[in-house]
Amino acid sequence: MARALNRHTAFWLGLFALTWALSTWSFGLYKALDARWIVRFPKGLELPLEDRISAFLDWLVNNANFGLFTFRDLTRAIAAVIEWPYQVLRNLLIEGFQIGLGDQATQIAPSLSWIAVIVSAAAIGHYARDWKLGALVGACFLYLAIFGQWESAMITLASVLIAVPIGAVGGLLLGIAAYRLPWVDALLRPILDLMQTVPVFAYLVPILILFGFGPVAALVATIIYASPPMVRVTIVALQGVPTEVIEAGRMAGCTRRQMMWKVLVPSATPMLMVGVNQVIMLTLNMVIIASMIGAGGLGFDVLASLRKLDIGGGIEAGLAIVVMAIALDRASQAFANRGMRHAPEGNALQRHPWAGTVLLVIGATFILGRFLPGLQSYPDALTVTTGPFWSSAIEWINVNFFDTFEAIKTAVLTWILLPVKKFFTGIPWAWGIAVTGLIAWRVGGWKLGLLAALLAAFIAASGLWGKAVVTIYLCGVSVVIATLIGIPLGIWAAESPKAGCVILGVMDTLQTLPSFVYLIPVVMLFRVGDFSAMIAVILYALAPAVRYAAHGIGGVPEQLLEAGRMAGCTRRQLLWRIKMPLATPQLLLGLNQTIMLALSMLVITALVGTRDLGQEVYIALTKANAGQGIVAGLSVAFIAIIADRIVNALADGQRKRLGLA
Incomplete structure (x- = not known):
């Protein structure tokens, strides 16, 4: 045992020592041998992937024809399917319903009042669990109104209400297909690995080309980004259904379709709701990044504040997203843990008292809002802002602790970041590929070593x-x-x-x-x-x-x-x-x-x-x-x-x- 441990330690120490030596001497070797290829992958051997991918996407957008329709027709159809319900939700939550365009537009119905939205949110929280959750969700939405983030928050909410159902249902269907068909599972796993590891900015570039600039392109990017967890959770949830439940379904004479939708999916519902929760969280995380291609809402406010270095405005908009995330997260978790409940007897209003309350509030605010504008839109005079506080706090910290922060920054740069950077940037690309493969081989076997070396070689051959x-x-x-x-x-x-x-x-x-x-x-x-x-x-x-x-x-x-x-x-x-x-x-x-x-x-x-x-x-x-x-x-x-x-x-x-x- 001790001998094996010594061999193991000697391997890692020797690998590190050799890598350190090559990193230290690489530039000296390059100068002595006049061999630039030691430190940089030869330009003539780089893969021309960038140009080919760009040319392919250009052909796809401008020339691809599938007989009955072009690729552009397909993207326009997808955009139309997403845009129509999104616009309806925007009208319902913030803009109101209109007839006509531009100056000729006539409003036929206002949007839901801020009071109606808050009451609806509280009702959903109460229905999901209890009055405490209802109060929390309602308070979160009230916060958005009080702190002047209502309009942007409703635009973001409209995006969430479109992206989450599409992402959840699409992920559920793909997960069911992977559960039923092993070849689909084998095909999806590497794709899901890529989707969950490719940086979010990279999603935006091809989608910007395929769908153009605007909220629809942002929604498409959000749906693609937020769907993979739902696929994975669906596969795990269906595989985790107890065998006795499946046997009971078979003994009851269920068909394959009935087995899926009346036995497996209902049994896996609590776990599936965890996937829905993950879709919600990733959707909210994506709204800021998607604002770079036209999403609008709170994400755009944060991005605009970052560009202007407006600390107060950025933190306020960011906190609004946090508050919305808390409300949606707690409500979705409550639905995940919500068991079957016996509905009370009586008429429709007695069985669903909260639904009646919501309809009553919507009707009352719709009528009274015409005479009392404060019931329709939250009064600007009553909004509160914490922006100046955050800006002043950062300014005070800068004034009083600037020298301390600079000393810490200089010490970390001098003693940690720069030496480590020098070590990594000095490693020759060929040895970098080899050592990546050696580490993976030592840890997980030759297959993992080969995979790691090939992936590292791709990076080098791409000129990056x-x-x-x-x-x-x-x-x-x-x-x-x-x-x-x-x-x-x-x-x-x-x-x-x-x-x-x-x-x-x-x-x-x-x-x-x-x-x-x-x-x-x-x-x-x-x-x-x-x-x-x-x-x-x-x-x-x-x-x-x-x-x-x-x-x-x-x-x-x-x-x-x-x-x-x-x-x-x-x-x-x-x-x-x-x-x-x-x-x-x-x-x-x-x-x-x-x-x-x-x-x-x-x-x-x-x-x-x-x-x-x-x-x-x-x-x-x-x-x-x-x-x-x-x-x-x-x-x-x-x-x-x-x-x-x-x-x-x-x-x-x-x-x-x-x-x-």
């Missing part, structure tokens, strides 16, 4: 090796720091219930904050550059490290802890000798999710001056260069897939060693 290693360096440093902070916090949360309530509550807030919101205070405090990007990534990616650590430590079987106590273990020994080893698989899963979120956020930090693959994707979006955006996006996805497979292999190996597999 230099950008990729900068991405890896920034992501690596951020993930290490997030893990070093997150695991102790997770242990504390698991060991102390009171601290756990506070820590996990803060993690809930961090997970619901839109990714762009992190950039505004970070830029105001630390300016642009790698340090600001690192801080934003750490904050965004911290939650999984904390949550998985808390779950792993808290999930150790009580009988094992009791055996440790009987053996005389102290509390510290229980933690380090029993809990931590058994929680290692969960800690590795937390590391996996931290890496995924870090890569996702790193693309967005291109807005604060990073020079990595995220910058390539963002430049492609600004130039509408689909080829550049897709190739850079695939490169980020391949880095994510390599990291995912290696960490999962480590977790599986640890489970086997612990006898948990």
Whole structure:
């Protein structure tokens, strides 16, 4: 055992030493041998993927003909199917219903009043669980009105109410197909891996070309981005239906269709609602990014504030998204846990009192709103703003702590970021591919090693090796720091219930904050550059490290802890000798999710001056260069897939060693 451990340690130390030496000497070798190819993939051997992808999309939009219709006809049909209900919802929530266009338009009915929307939201919360949830959901929507975010929030809500049903139903149908047909499952898995690892900016570039600029294109991007979790959850939920339930369905004589829709789907409904919850959260996360191609709403407000460095306006709009996310998240979770309830007897109003109340409020505000405008639209005079407070707070911090922040920034750059960056950027591309394959082979076998080497070779052959290693360096440093902070916090949360309530509550807030919101205070405090990007990534990616650590430590079987106590273990020994080893698989899963979120956020930090693959994707979006955006996006996805497979292999190996597999 000791000999095997020594060989294992010698392998990793030798690999690191050789990589460090090559990184240190690579530029010297390049100059001595006059061989540029040592540090940069030969230009003549690069794959011309960008031009070919751009040419293909251009042909698809302008020349593709399927006989009865062209591809442009298809995209217009999809856009029309999405645009009509979206416009109806916008009219219902904010714009009102009109006849005619432009100056000739005549309003025939106003939109729902702010009071009617709040009462409807509260009614849904009460129906989902109880009056406490109804009050919470209603208070969240009241917050939107009081703080002057109502109009933008309703535009965002209209987008959510269109994207979530389409994403959830589409994901459900694809998941059912994958459950029934193994070849569909095998086909979907790599596609889902790509969809969940390709950065969100990369979605926008081809969709902008195919659907143009506007809210419909933004909705299409949102639906594509938010659907994969529903597909995965559907597959897992259907596979998890107890065998006895399926046997009961067969004994009752169910056909294949009846088995699916009357047995499997109803049995899996609680788990399926978890997927719907994930679709809602991803949809809200996407609304800001989609505002770059015309989504509007709260996302556009956050983006506009970021461009103007308006700290107050950005935080207000970001908090409005958080409040809406809390309301929708709690309501969807309540529906997931809601069992079958016996309907009360009586007439329709007695059976559905809240529905009657909502209809009464809608009717009353519709009539009275004509005479009392404050009942129809929330009075501007009663709105409250916290923008000046946030701006003043950041200004005060800058004035009083500027020297301290600059000292911290300089120290981290000098002693951590720049040395690590120098190490990664000095690695020759050929050795980088080889060492990636060696690490994956050592951890997960030759198949994983070959896959990792091929994916790394694709990045190099695309001419993006230099950008990729900068991405890896920034992501690596951020993930290490997030893990070093997150695991102790997770242990504390698991060991102390009171601290756990506070820590996990803060993690809930961090997970619901839109990714762009992190950039505004970070830029105001630390300016642009790698340090600001690192801080934003750490904050965004911290939650999984904390949550998985808390779950792993808290999930150790009580009988094992009791055996440790009987053996005389102290509390510290229980933690380090029993809990931590058994929680290692969960800690590795937390590391996996931290890496995924870090890569996702790193693309967005291109807005604060990073020079990595995220910058390539963002430049492609600004130039509408689909080829550049897709190739850079695939490169980020391949880095994510390599990291995912290696960490999962480590977790599986640890489970086997612990006898948990």
